[in-house]
Amino acid sequence: MAIQMIILNGGSSSGKSRIVRCLQAELPDPWLTFGCDSFVDSLPARMREADDDGIVIAADGGVSVGEDFLALEAAWREGIVAMVRAGARVVIDDVFLGGAASQQRWRKALGEAADLPVLWVGVRCDSAVAADREAARGDRVPGMAAAQADVVHEGVVYDLEVDTSHTESVACARAIAAHVHRR
Amino acid sequence: MAIQMIILNGGSSSGKSRIVRCLQAELPDPWLTFGCDSFVDSLPARMREADDDGIVIAADGGVSVGEDFLALEAAWREGIVAMVRAGARVVIDDVFLGGAASQQRWRKALGEAADLPVLWVGVRCDSAVAADREAARGDRVPGMAAAQADVVHEGVVYDLEVDTSHTESVACARAIAAHVHRR
Amino acid sequence: MAIQMIILNGGSSSGKSRIVRCLQAELPDPWLTFGCDSFVDSLPARMREADDDGIVIAADGGVSVGEDFLALEAAWREGIVAMVRAGARVVIDDVFLGGAASQQRWRKALGEAADLPVLWVGVRCDSAVAADREAARGDRVPGMAAAQADVVHEGVVYDLEVDTSHTESVACARAIAAHVHRR
Amino acid sequence: MAIQMIILNGGSSSGKSRIVRCLQAELPDPWLTFGCDSFVDSLPARMREADDDGIVIAADGGVSVGEDFLALEAAWREGIVAMVRAGARVVIDDVFLGGAASQQRWRKALGEAADLPVLWVGVRCDSAVAADREAARGDRVPGMAAAQADVVHEGVVYDLEVDTSHTESVACARAIAAHVHRR
Numbered sequence: 001m002a003i004q005m006i007i008l009n010g011g012s013s014s015g016k017s018r019i020v021r022c023l024q025a026e027l028p029d030p031w032l033t034f035g036c037d038s039f040v041d042s043l044p045a046r047m048r049e050a051d052d053d054g055i056v057i058a059a060d061g062g063v064s065v066g067e068d069f070l071a072l073e074a075a076w077r078e079g080i081v082a083m084v085r086a087g088a089r090v091v092i093d094d095v096f097l098g099g100a101a102s103q104q105r106w107r108k109a110l111g112e113a114a115d116l117p118v119l120w121v122g123v124r125c126d127s128a129v130a131a132d133r134e135a136a137r138g139d140r141v142p143g144m145a146a147a148q149a150d151v152v153h154e155g156v157v158y159d160l161e162v163d164t165s166h167t168e169s170v171a172c173a174r175a176i177a178a179h180v181h182r183r
Numbered sequence: 184m185a186i187q188m189i190i191l192n193g194g195s196s197s198g199k200s201r202i203v204r205c206l207q208a209e210l211p212d213p214w215l216t217f218g219c220d221s222f223v224d225s226l227p228a229r230m231r232e233a234d235d236d237g238i239v240i241a242a243d244g245g246v247s248v249g250e251d252f253l254a255l256e257a258a259w260r261e262g263i264v265a266m267v268r269a270g271a272r273v274v275i276d277d278v279f280l281g282g283a284a285s286q287q288r289w290r291k292a293l294g295e296a297a298d299l300p301v302l303w304v305g306v307r308c309d310s311a312v313a314a315d316r317e318a319a320r321g322d323r324v325p326g327m328a329a330a331q332a333d334v335v336h337e338g339v340v341y342d343l344e345v346d347t348s349h350t351e352s353v354a355c356a357r358a359i360a361a362h363v364h365r366r
Numbered sequence: 367m368a369i370q371m372i373i374l375n376g377g378s379s380s381g382k383s384r385i386v387r388c389l390q391a392e393l394p395d396p397w398l399t400f401g402c403d404s405f406v407d408s409l410p411a412r413m414r415e416a417d418d419d420g421i422v423i424a425a426d427g428g429v430s431v432g433e434d435f436l437a438l439e440a441a442w443r444e445g446i447v448a449m450v451r452a453g454a455r456v457v458i459d460d461v462f463l464g465g466a467a468s469q470q471r472w473r474k475a476l477g478e479a480a481d482l483p484v485l486w487v488g489v490r491c492d493s494a495v496a497a498d499r500e501a502a503r504g505d506r507v508p509g510m511a512a513a514q515a516d517v518v519h520e521g522v523v524y525d526l527e528v529d530t531s532h533t534e535s536v537a538c539a540r541a542i543a544a545h546v547h548r549r
Numbered sequence: 550m551a552i553q554m555i556i557l558n559g560g561s562s563s564g565k566s567r568i569v570r571c572l573q574a575e576l577p578d579p580w581l582t583f584g585c586d587s588f589v590d591s592l593p594a595r596m597r598e599a600d601d602d603g604i605v606i607a608a609d610g611g612v613s614v615g616e617d618f619l620a621l622e623a624a625w626r627e628g629i630v631a632m633v634r635a636g637a638r639v640v641i642d643d644v645f646l647g648g649a650a651s652q653q654r655w656r657k658a659l660g661e662a663a664d665l666p667v668l669w670v671g672v673r674c675d676s677a678v679a680a681d682r683e684a685a686r687g688d689r690v691p692g693m694a695a696a697q698a699d700v701v702h703e704g705v706v707y708d709l710e711v712d713t714s715h716t717e718s719v720a721c722a723r724a725i726a727a728h729v730h731r732r
Contacts, residue, residue, distance in 0.1 A: 075271035083262030449628030
């Protein structure tokens with residue numbers, strides 16, 4: 001059965017966004033993309049700032065989220081799954097801050113949809129390389145990349161893993177696209 | 184029954200985005216926002232360019248969309264409605280290029296959900312004022328504002344209309360918020 | 367003698383950027399534009415954050431700048447004036463945090479260039495209107511608009527003043543362009 | 550004599566911007582940065598579009614510039630050099646579309662300033678790697694990277710060259726910073 005949903009998980013500055021853009025270019029069918037960044041953009045500004053029910057990025061790059069954030073994110077996940085059920089192909093660009101528990105949240109949104117074929121992709125990047133890339137971007141709180149590099153993968157089960165430490169985004173995207181075509 | 188979804192419709196440069204940001208600030212509960220801009224951002228880059236199954240903005244500001252675009256947009260609409268059913272409050276920032284037909288597409292996605300209380304808001308702006316604002320933004324194809332100013336409202340039925348020609352976004356947002364609270 | 371430099375001064379969210387884009391569109395000759403935003407973008411990221419020799423925006427919207435910032439800004443001003451002397455027409459989009467003292471800094475950079483014809487433009491906006499627009503933008507620290515609305519104009523001498531409280535950016539730009547042509 | 554100006558030259562998607570941000574972070578003194586992107590942003594919108602006296606990017610990624618563009622760019626270069634003379638340290642992020650002729654234009658702006666110590670840095674990137682990165686960015690006209698990869702270096706003389714094909718931006722920046730300190 002053809003894959004209709006690809007969920008990429010990786011830490012900040014691991015290179016997920018570039019892989020997603022390449023994937024959209026590589027895959028012949030049109031795929032939509034959503035992710036934690038677009039979700040956060042959809043929130044009221046106050047929840048992206050000092051509001052403790054929203055999302056807070058500490059000076060050391062640590063990220064914490066509140067009750068309202070989690071409730072809205074759960075509804076958002078259900079909406080994304082509904083788009084896929086309605087026929088859209090979707091690539092998700094996510095950061096599993098809770099590791100296996102975050103994957104479990106997606107599984108819950110997918111429901112009994114053992115019928116809905118998802119490709120789980122881990123996007124790895126050496127902690128030091130990700131930290132250097134974070135510095136090079138210049139628009140991120142220093143420390144996020146290192147803090148998230150390993151934690152987000154703890155206990156997560158993948159169909160495929162790519163590593164951007166020494167591989168360009170395009171090559172990673174091609175590996176993922178090959179996997180999609182094979183199925 | 185409390186309103187859970189607000190659908191704003193207005194032409195390019197009519198001031199919808201500013202109203203949405205103000206609304207999110209004015210409303211005490213957290214509301215997510217999505218719209219045609221965020222939908223277009225989720226598409227593969229090639230569909231935002233010269234691809235005739237995507238979206239094309241002509242040199243005169245005319246906008247045309249293809250089959251793939253319409254199919255994905257329909258699935259996206261169903262996903263948004265599913266988010267609302269899952270408990271999220273959502274403000275939509277849309278441009279009804281098809282006028283009444285576009286409203287009908289949202290009604291179809293809402294389904295028999297006469298149960299799901301939606302507030303339909305028309306965002307009007309004098310064609311000349313919108314064209315001037317379009318010029319002032321500097322990042323839009325000249326002509327879109329004037330081309331869309333009236334067409335997008337043809338045959339559309341609203342619960343509330345605001346006019347940004349001589350009223351600031353904050354005042355428009357407050358009028359909408361008052362309507363939400365009243366219900 | 368033809369005007370070669372236009373210096374706009376106004377508080378945050380007074381609408382200067384929109385006026386500048388309109389001015390560039392209205393004026394038949396090509397004018398370059400620079401300003402405090404593009405200057406700040408040219409700084410090392412650390413000077414836009416917590417560095418006390420850079421620029422700090424407090425939680426209440428107050429802005430303070432350090433020694434390094436002032437020294438670099440002085441050199442930047444001299445460079446801009448040199449561009450004008452080399453033949454470029456330039457529109458400056460500035461916020462005179464020091465009021466008359468800030469104007470004096472530009473005069474110093476202009477040197478004895480009583481020969482270099484500058485048009486000084488004050489961009490006024492009612493404090494409450496600017497605060498509402500600041501909220502509508504959603505990407506500014508609340509309080510900057512109100513804090514700066516009047517202070518930036520204290521003791522400053524203008525050739526022309528515009529008020530965006532009830533006038534669209536395009537109309538303000540046209541008034542300025544008319545002044546440029548007249549000379 | 551201490552270096553006060555660093556001029557980086559490389560093709561589109563060769564990784565110059567990331568190197569510049571890293572350099573600003575690595576160097577203990579505050580360095581300003583300007584470049585062809587910030588120059589183009591300062592132009593009237595019409596010169597970034599179909600205006601043949603401005604800058605035009607063809608469908609195949611070819612870039613051509615007109616008379617007005619060249620005249621304004623020459624004045625801009627003189628202004629940048631004046632900033633350096635006034636005491637600012639400046640990193641330039643440029644694309645020498647004309648190869649050696651472009652370097653000559655900077656030398657002309659620097660004048661007899663054999664006194665003004667400049668570090669010329671070539672930023673190389675394999676054409677295929679740059680093309681892949683261009684695709685991954687998703688916001689560039691495909692073809693620019695490949696078209697510029699070699700042409701921009703033709704006949705240009707450097708103090709230092711870095712290659713981003715297999716080296717991270719941070720490492721390249723450190724090599725440049727080491728060179729600055731040594732002098």
